[in-house]
Amino acid sequence: MEKRQSTEIDLKRTIITAILGYVCLVVLFYVLAGHQLHFRASRGNLEIPPAEAGTVELAQGAVVEQSFSVKIQRLQSISVQWGTYYRPNSGTVTMELVDQRDGSIVMSQSFDAAAIPEGGFTTMTTEESIETVYGVPLLLRLYADSQPGSAASPLMCLTVSEQDDAVPFTLMLNGEPTEGVLCFSVTGEDYIWTGLHYWEFAAAFGAVLALAAVLIWRRYKKGKRSYVVNALVAMRKYRFLIRQLVGRDFKTKYKRSVLGVFWSFLNPLLTMAVQYVVFSNLFRFDVPYYPAYLIIGIVFFNFFSEATNMALSSIIGNAGLITKVYVPKYIYPLTRVLSSLVNLVISLIPLLLVTVVSGIVPTKAYLLVPFSLLCLTVFSLGIGLLLSALMVFFRDVQFLWGVLSMIWMYLTPIFYPASILPKNIAWVLDVNPLYYFITFARTCFMDGISPEPIMYVQCFLMAMGALLVGALVFRKAQDRFVLYL
Amino acid sequence: MGKTVIEVNDVTMRFRMNNDRIMSLKEFVTTAIRGKLEYNEFTALDHVSFTVEQGQTLGLIGRNGAGKSTMLKVISGILKPTEGTVRTEGNIVPMLELGSGFDFDLTGRENIFLNGSILGYSEAFLKEQYERILEFSELGQFIDTPIRNYSSGMLARLAFSVASMVEPEILIVDEILSVGDAAFQEKSRARMLELMGGGTTVLFVSHSMEQIREMCDKVIWLEQGHVKMAGPTDEVCGAYVL
Numbered sequence: 001m002e003k004r005q006s007t008e009i010d011l012k013r014t015i016i017t018a019i020l021g022y023v024c025l026v027v028l029f030y031v032l033a034g035h036q037l038h039f040r041a042s043r044g045n046l047e048i049p050p051a052e053a054g055t056v057e058l059a060q061g062a063v064v065e066q067s068f069s070v071k072i073q074r075l076q077s078i079s080v081q082w083g084t085y086y087r088p089n090s091g092t093v094t095m096e097l098v099d100q101r102d103g104s105i106v107m108s109q110s111f112d113a114a115a116i117p118e119g120g121f122t123t124m125t126t127e128e129s130i131e132t133v134y135g136v137p138l139l140l141r142l143y144a145d146s147q148p149g150s151a152a153s154p155l156m157c158l159t160v161s162e163q164d165d166a167v168p169f170t171l172m173l174n175g176e177p178t179e180g181v182l183c184f185s186v187t188g189e190d191y192i193w194t195g196l197h198y199w200e201f202a203a204a205f206g207a208v209l210a211l212a213a214v215l216i217w218r219r220y221k222k223g224k225r226s227y228v229v230n231a232l233v234a235m236r237k238y239r240f241l242i243r244q245l246v247g248r249d250f251k252t253k254y255k256r257s258v259l260g261v262f263w264s265f266l267n268p269l270l271t272m273a274v275q276y277v278v279f280s281n282l283f284r285f286d287v288p289y290y291p292a293y294l295i296i297g298i299v300f301f302n303f304f305s306e307a308t309n310m311a312l313s314s315i316i317g318n319a320g321l322i323t324k325v326y327v328p329k330y331i332y333p334l335t336r337v338l339s340s341l342v343n344l345v346i347s348l349i350p351l352l353l354v355t356v357v358s359g360i361v362p363t364k365a366y367l368l369v370p371f372s373l374l375c376l377t378v379f380s381l382g383i384g385l386l387l388s389a390l391m392v393f394f395r396d397v398q399f400l401w402g403v404l405s406m407i408w409m410y411l412t413p414i415f416y417p418a419s420i421l422p423k424n425i426a427w428v429l430d431v432n433p434l435y436y437f438i439t440f441a442r443t444c445f446m447d448g449i450s451p452e453p454i455m456y457v458q459c460f461l462m463a464m465g466a467l468l469v470g471a472l473v474f475r476k477a478q479d480r481f482v483l484y485l
Numbered sequence: 486m487g488k489t490v491i492e493v494n495d496v497t498m499r500f501r502m503n504n505d506r507i508m509s510l511k512e513f514v515t516t517a518i519r520g521k522l523e524y525n526e527f528t529a530l531d532h533v534s535f536t537v538e539q540g541q542t543l544g545l546i547g548r549n550g551a552g553k554s555t556m557l558k559v560i561s562g563i564l565k566p567t568e569g570t571v572r573t574e575g576n577i578v579p580m581l582e583l584g585s586g587f588d589f590d591l592t593g594r595e596n597i598f599l600n601g602s603i604l605g606y607s608e609a610f611l612k613e614q615y616e617r618i619l620e621f622s623e624l625g626q627f628i629d630t631p632i633r634n635y636s637s638g639m640l641a642r643l644a645f646s647v648a649s650m651v652e653p654e655i656l657i658v659d660e661i662l663s664v665g666d667a668a669f670q671e672k673s674r675a676r677m678l679e680l681m682g683g684g685t686t687v688l689f690v691s692h693s694m695e696q697i698r699e700m701c702d703k704v705i706w707l708e709q710g711h712v713k714m715a716g717p718t719d720e721v722c723g724a725y726v727l
Contacts, residue, residue: 237605244602252590255631321586324579325603326562394513479565482558483500 009232011220015213022209026202032367036450037198039189044071046186049157051119054083055182056173058093059151064142064182065172067100072188074129078107078140079121081155081183089113091146095124100137106130113144113152129188140184155183194453234328241327242335249310249339264346268299272354275415287417289446292358296445297414299347300438304380305405307340311384312401315392319485329478330471333388337381344373355445363448371456372440375463379433382466385474392477392484412438433462487539488574490655490686491560496569498530498555498710529555531710532569537703542687544701544718546694546725551707553690557657560688575654575686578604580645589633593624593643596632600647614650621676622646623669642669649676655686694722 030037046068055064078097090113097107109124116122142154156171158180171178194201212228219226254260272295279285279294287293311333315322318332356362391397412434413421421429429435436459443451529552537543545553558564561577586603587596597618601611619628622642632640648656658677677700681687691697697704697718704721706714714721 240608241602241605244599248588248591248595248599251595252588255590321603323558323563325586326577327603396511482564 009229009236011217011229011232014232015217019206019210019213022206026206028367030198032364033195033450033453034364037453038192038195039074040192040452042070042072042074042188042190044190045188046070046184048079048081048183048185049159049181051081051083051155051183052158053156053180054085054153055156055171055178057085057148057151057153058142058144058146059148060091060145062143062151062174063172064154064174066140066169066182066184067137067172068140068169068186069135069137070133070186070188071135072186073134073190074131075126075133075186075188076129077123077125077187079123079185080140080142081119081121082116083153083155084116084118084120085153086118088150089116089146089152090150091144093122093142093144093146093152095122096141096143097124098139098141099133100139106133106138113146113150116152119155140182156180157183192453238328238331242331242338245331245335246339246342249336250342253339261346264343265350268295268302268347269350269354271298271302272350279415283416285415285417285420289355289358289360292355292360292446293417293442294415295351295354296441297412297438299344299351300376300441301409301412301414301434302347303340303344303376304383304434305409306343307337307377307380308383308387308401308405310336310340311381312387312391312398314384315388315481316395316485323482323485329481330385330474333384333474334381337377337384340380341373341377344377351445360446361448365444365448365450368450369441369444372437372444372459375440375459376434376437378463379437379466382463382468382470385467385470389470389474389477389481392481408432408434414438433459433466436462487541487684489536490539490574491537491688492572493533493535493556493560494570494572496530496533496556496559496566496571497528498552498559498564499567500527500529501525528710530559530566533707533710533712534569535705535712535715537686537688539686540681540684541703542681542689542701544697544704545688545690545707546692546697546704546721547707547713550709552710553707554659556707557659557688557690561657573655576605577655577657578648578651578653579657580648580659587632587640587644590631592631593622593628593635594619596643597628597647600644601651604648604651604653606651610651618646618650621650621672638666638669645673645676649673649680652680652683653685655688656680657688659690694726698722 056062058064078095080095082093092110093113093116094108094110096105098104099106107124107126107130109122111122144151146152156178160169160179160181169181171180171182216226216228220229254263257263259266272291275294275298276291280290314332314336315329321327322329322332352362387397387401411428412432413429418426418429418435418439436455440451440455440459443449443455533552533556535543545556547553555564557579559566560571560573561579562571562573586600588599591599594615597615598608598611601614602608619625622628622645624639624643627635627639632643635643677687681700687700689697689700701718703716704718704725705712706721706725714724
């Protein structure tokens, strides 16, 4: 039996496990990310312009033609907005998409004019995405077989926005060119380059990993130490200590309360309930599945706030130990963040409960959420390390952080939708890592799909950036801690 | 003579002492701007060298502020020396002061494991030693009570039991042999002597010449950071009293 905590590691097994784990993750991710790995909503999608006037009464013989071009790689649907003169209409209207190069009809669909409400849309969708019309001059033709007096009219926008496309948008009403643009929208998807080359990327990164593994292995065999081996040794050596410290934090947190650990999931529920009542009655934000939207934000931000606040006092709080026993000092902030993580995992239960009650159907995208949790944890650890080191030298940091984290909370769309931020401060969201982590989770939970691949990269880089800064500051300062405690 | 387990090599420890201990950011910034950030250097240890062999008990004596506690901290790795090196072999276990390393909301049992893990022992080892630690501490049924309800004597017994029953390679004792009641004091003294006989290296700081004479093989007398005298117990103790 080992008396002291062992520092022996089985490097071979670790490396093999790591590589197998990588392969599993790559495959799992491919399955989970699915469609979103390859396609994203096209940046060339055309939005519907505001309806300002009717075109012509689309009775038999009348024809409305809009020429246009779009930079959409996979065109999927076209919508047109209609006016009905506020009367019941009859007949059928037909939408046709024509390729102007050879005059061939690409899409065509007919709709019952009687079913179109005032200001309503007809949407023509394809079963198979059309991939041949990127940047090609197209023509959208509308005609009908209705009688005058019971025919609908497509709407148009009189002001034409600046066009820089090679193909000018022209609107022809019964063959007459007209100033303005038809109220229509075109949507589709673009390929994501990285997604198309997913297996190549995965293989290349795998090769780099394997190469690193070989190098580490050779250094290890020669008896030299490398960062990775040192980290593994430390992990093994301090595993028991970390478990004990996390256990302590957890046990003492609710030790003298009646409901105990139950508070970990009551807390987010109650916060959500209060904010739901306040904000759905007072401000009436128009967010679908608002309770779910709220609780995701609350759970994520609460974790961040709890982890950083606990880490903040971790060094000065353990002063008695630090001045007596040698233990790597990063252990203290690390265990505080980990014990908050235990709390976070528990509070996922009420989170899931709320999403189910809100009527969101669980999808496989839920399995991608741990990625955002991991990034959030790493990010909080980075901030925690930084704060705990600063706290030793300047006790003001705790009060400062109280204010800062409150500002941070209000700048993160937790209870309000991101869209209500005025344009001039919207940039704050782009530099707010918490917004990225929360949005990531909301996409998985509420839309049931994987975020775009670029989101993974952004979340990962932000988390690692914070950790790097925190760890560097901490490492530089840690030898002087004892003198200031 | 056994192998060398502690080697202190030309260690110098200098502290930078602020003229005023600045603890707030505002003060720091304002003094920095005024250009008044001055530091006084204070040398706590000045080129100290010595070695300790396995199983030896080394006494550190000297007046208050002579650098004894600093020396212990440097040896246990808590302080990094400004110059010089310290090489140690084996687990260093400090006999913790009352309370440090304990969590007062946890029970005695939980604290034994918490403390043991902080001292670097494995779970399996602590489980095996648990009964012995409990028995030695004489805490009995109180072991499952949160230690905030313990008396100071009970706390001290628990601390001593954990530190001494795990059989450390190097034990650091900073002035705590007056633990518990007379009977427990006698028992802990016996345990100390037993440990020393069993190959544990002990670093012992005390102002009691009586204890030093009884326990130590070798004594180092520090004065203002210098080694004033080092050698066999009787010789150094004799000179110190003078």
